[in-house]
Amino acid sequence: MGRIWIVALMAVLALGGEDLKVKITEDLPYVDVEVNGKIVRIQRIQDTNHKLRNSYIRTSRPAPPFYVQRFQPVEGVETIGELELLDFLQKKVNLDEGLLIDARMPQWFKQGTIPGAVNIPFSLFYSNRYTDRILSHLGVKIENGKRDFSNATELVIFDNGPWCQQAVREIKNLVQLGYPKEKIHYYRGGMQYWQILGLTTLKPE
Amino acid sequence: MRKIVVALIMGGLLAWGMSDKELAININLAGKQRMLTQRMAKDLLMVVAGIKSQEAKEDLRSSMELFDRTIKGLMQGDKGLGLVASKEQNVQEQLKKVYSLWLPFKERVERILSGNYSKEDVAYIKEHDLKLLEEMNRAVGFLVESGKASKAQKAQAINLAGKERMLTQRIAKDLLLLHLDPNSKEAKADLQESMALFERILKGLQHGDKELGLAPTQAPWIVAELQRAQEMWEEFKARVQKAKSKEDLAKLMEMSDALLAQMNKITKMYEAIYNRRKKIASINSIVNEFVEEKEGQKHVINLAGKQRMLTQKMSKEALLAALNQGSQQNLGQLRSDMELYDRTLQGFKKGDAELGLSATTNPEVLAAIQQVEQLWNPFKEHVERFLAQGSVKDLGYIVAKNEELLKRSNDLVQTFKRAYPTEGLMDESRREIVDIAGRQRMLTQKMTKEKLLVMLGVNPEENKRKLQETIALFDRSLHDLIHGNQERLLAKPSNKAIIQQFRKVETLWKQLKPLYEKDQLSDAEKELLMKGNVLLLKEMDKAVVLCESATEY
Numbered sequence: 017m018g019r020i021w022i023v024a025l026m027a028v029l030a031l032g033g034e035d036l037k038v039k040i041t042e043d044l045p046y047v048d049v050e051v052n053g054k055i056v057r058i059q060r061i062q063d064t065n066h067k068l069r070n071s072y073i074r075t076s077r078p079a080p081p082f083y084v085q086r087f088q089p090v091e092g093v094e095t096i097g098e099l100e101l102l103d104f105l106q107k108k109v110n111l112d113e114g115l116l117i118d119a120r121m122p123q124w125f126k127q128g129t130i131p132g133a134v135n136i137p138f139s140l141f142y143s144n145r146y147t148d149r150i151l152s153h154l155g156v157k158i159e160n161g162k163r164d165f166s167n168a169t170e171l172v173i174f175d176n177g178p179w180c181q182q183a184v185r186e187i188k189n190l191v192q193l194g195y196p197k198e199k200i201h202y203y204r205g206g207m208q209y210w211q212i213l214g215l216t217t218l219k220p221e
Numbered sequence: 222m223r224k225i226v227v228a229l230i231m232g233g234l235l236a237w238g239m240s241d242k243e244l245a246i247n248i249n250l251a252g253k254q255r256m257l258t259q260r261m262a263k264d265l266l267m268v269v270a271g272i273k274s275q276e277a278k279e280d281l282r283s284s285m286e287l288f289d290r291t292i293k294g295l296m297q298g299d300k301g302l303g304l305v306a307s308k309e310q311n312v313q314e315q316l317k318k319v320y321s322l323w324l325p326f327k328e329r330v331e332r333i334l335s336g337n338y339s340k341e342d343v344a345y346i347k348e349h350d351l352k353l354l355e356e357m358n359r360a361v362g363f364l365v366e367s368g369k370a371s372k373a374q375k376a377q378a379i380n381l382a383g384k385e386r387m388l389t390q391r392i393a394k395d396l397l398l399l400h401l402d403p404n405s406k407e408a409k410a411d412l413q414e415s416m417a418l419f420e421r422i423l424k425g426l427q428h429g430d431k432e433l434g435l436a437p438t439q440a441p442w443i444v445a446e447l448q449r450a451q452e453m454w455e456e457f458k459a460r461v462q463k464a465k466s467k468e469d470l471a472k473l474m475e476m477s478d479a480l481l482a483q484m485n486k487i488t489k490m491y492e493a494i495y496n497r498r499k500k501i502a503s504i505n506s507i508v509n510e511f512v513e514e515k516e517g518q519k520h521v522i523n524l525a526g527k528q529r530m531l532t533q534k535m536s537k538e539a540l541l542a543a544l545n546q547g548s549q550q551n552l553g554q555l556r557s558d559m560e561l562y563d564r565t566l567q568g569f570k571k572g573d574a575e576l577g578l579s580a581t582t583n584p585e586v587l588a589a590i591q592q593v594e595q596l597w598n599p600f601k602e603h604v605e606r607f608l609a610q611g612s613v614k615d616l617g618y619i620v621a622k623n624e625e626l627l628k629r630s631n632d633l634v635q636t637f638k639r640a641y642p643t644e645g646l647m648d649e650s651r652r653e654i655v656d657i658a659g660r661q662r663m664l665t666q667k668m669t670k671e672k673l674l675v676m677l678g679v680n681p682e683e684n685k686r687k688l689q690e691t692i693a694l695f696d697r698s699l700h701d702l703i704h705g706n707q708e709r710l711l712a713k714p715s716n717k718a719i720i721q722q723f724r725k726v727e728t729l730w731k732q733l734k735p736l737y738e739k740d741q742l743s744d745a746e747k748e749l750l751m752k753g754n755v756l757l758l759k760e761m762d763k764a765v766v767l768c769e770s771a772t773e774y
Contacts (some may be wrong), residue, residue, distance in 0.1 A: 054439070080712075111493045
């Protein structure tokens with residue numbers, strides 16, 4: 017995992033966007049996002065011989081719980097890919113109009129996440145003690161125990177990938193609490209697809 | 222003007238009673254009021270000069286209404302605008318001062334809008350717009366200062382970017398004043414000062430300005446907008462030099478509005494960064510609290526599980542001491558295990574910071590603790606007497622009662638598990654693994670105790686049967702932990718470190734199992750078993766810790 021970051025960092029230091037060999041799309045070499053007062057550049061690993069060496073090279077995990085998730089596990093919640101996520105980072109997250117949520121348990125999150133993501137573990141929404149406190153930071157107004165979702169923040173939620181159920185559980189919990197489905201997007205590829213494409217990951221401080 | 226800017230930076234820092242988001246909204250809207258003072262004066266002059274007078278009138282009305290609503294909102298709160306009334310006395314006093322200046326100003330604006338106005342009304346606006354601006358600026362300063370130090374610096378970018386909006390309108394107003402009176406020295410000086418300040422702040426926002434309290438902007442999307450503002454500004458400046466006709470002036474008014482819109486966009490971007498940082502910090506703090514609570518619960522279940530093991534370990538140590546097997550060492554270990562069991566049990570009830578336990582208030586848990594105490598208190602007395610006198614009677618009590626204590630200790634583990642709800646299949650499965658692996662620790666001690674009882678000839682048949690059951694249970698559980706068992710919710714580990722640790726336990730177990738099963742042991746075998754048993758417990762404990770803490774099982 018460490019090697020990936022070093023490679024990504026070296027690539028950022030060595031190359032400007034125009035010089036990148038491996039761009040995200042023809043017109044998009046990279047995307048910048050603000051993380052803790054610093055600008056982090058998301059781009060692809062430039063070494064075309066690079067291979068993953070972390071646990072995301074695994075094809076199979078014990079099931080249960082690691083069953084493959086449906087493409088659209090919750091009706092009404094849109095499933096998105098990497099480009100839509102990057103677009104969301106640029107147009108929503110950077111302008112505080114949306115939140116990218118890593119729904120995994122903190123020990124996963126600490127090993128590396130998508131730059132710009134905030135960790136809200138799926139299991140938190142099983143606890144009444146924390147639910148409303150978190151919702152109040154997602155644009156939900158809570159008055160006299162009633163939740164008003166009319167100004168709820170737009171969310172993109174992800175986890176380890178299509179074999180992981182943490183994001184789906186979080187989405188289901190949020191929908192059950194009344195969060196508008198149209199305000200939630202599911203990045204099904206998760207950390208596995210993100211890293212398979214050589215996109216920058218970040219170890220939270 | 223410069224004095225005001227520096228005062229903003231140097232001002233004392235007071236306690237703050239608003240949320241961070243509310244602070245940012247208040248600073249932004251209070252800052253916008255400064256712009257409105259100049260925009261109204263500019264609109265008025267456009268009406269007087271006959272430049273786009275109808276549009277200017279409409280703009281003047283909406284600026285007046287917005288200023289009026291915002292000043293009231295800043296004083297009393299306004300949900301629609303997202304404003305919360307400040308609790309700071311100096312802010313409130315300053316806002317009242319602004320309001321008392323605003324009322325006669327507003328009266329004149331209304332008269333001008335109705336078309337029924339005098340020269341004096343126009344003169345009043347021209348004379349008082351800067352005073353209104355100055356007092357409004359002071360209110361913004363109090364708002365910025367009343368934030369904490371870290372907030373203040375971040376708020377400064379919002380404040381100064383917002384101030385640029387005002388300057389666009391002030392410059393436009395000065396240009397109109399000069400059009401109406403080309404010889405006005407005051408207007409000329411104010412125009413020069415405003416343009417210089419606009420330029421300095423714009424530069425400071427891009428490259429930093431220590432005196433103004435500005436760090437260079439790093440966010441590329443804001444840098445791009447600042448560069449766009451710079452280009453617009455350069456174009457505006459060039460046109461100011463060449464402006465001669467009324468049409469030139471009308472074009473400059475348009476350009477100043479475009480620059481205002483651009484600076485407004487930039488201010489909102491700074492505000493977004495500020496709000497996002499604060500939002501993430503708040504979310505992180507809640508998540509940390511949640512994680513600490515969950516870790517605490519796991520820790521409690523682990524310690525409760527260890528208590529089960531201690532009941533068997535204490536019995537084993539008492540028997541070893543009675544058999545004269547390393548008596549002093551075993552007696553010493555027995556004392557410390559008794560003290561640990563007692564302290565942990567008290568810790569569950571009253572809390573123990575050193576053990577990482579907080580006092581429980583759950584009635585079901587308290588009842589289960591009481592059940593354990595009813596057995597533990599006399600058990601402890603017998604252990605203490607055994608330690609002091611080494612009497613067979615006390616040893617007999619320990620042997621007779623340890624399994625009942627084990628059962629009640631296990632009931633307490635299950636009560637804790639019920640008290641801390643699980644979060645779905647994954648968490649439930651991991652908890653089951655930790656519980657079963659934790660129980661294995663107890664079984665290592667239980668089977669050793671049973672072996673010793675057989676060796677001592679205490680109820681040999683019954684203890685032999687029990688020993689076989691314990692061996693079988695240890696065997697089966699170790700197999701399920703290594704290979705997984707869906708029915709028992711035990712996932713097969715895929716984590717290399719966990720697999721290796723279980724294999725280590727398995728290897729050790731393969732060496733010890735025949736010794737537990739053998740009827741007669743030589744002295745060397747007895748020693749091997751006693752040493753091996755301690756090692757087995759140690760390695761099993763390592764496996765429990767790994768099962769509990771590994772990211773991926």
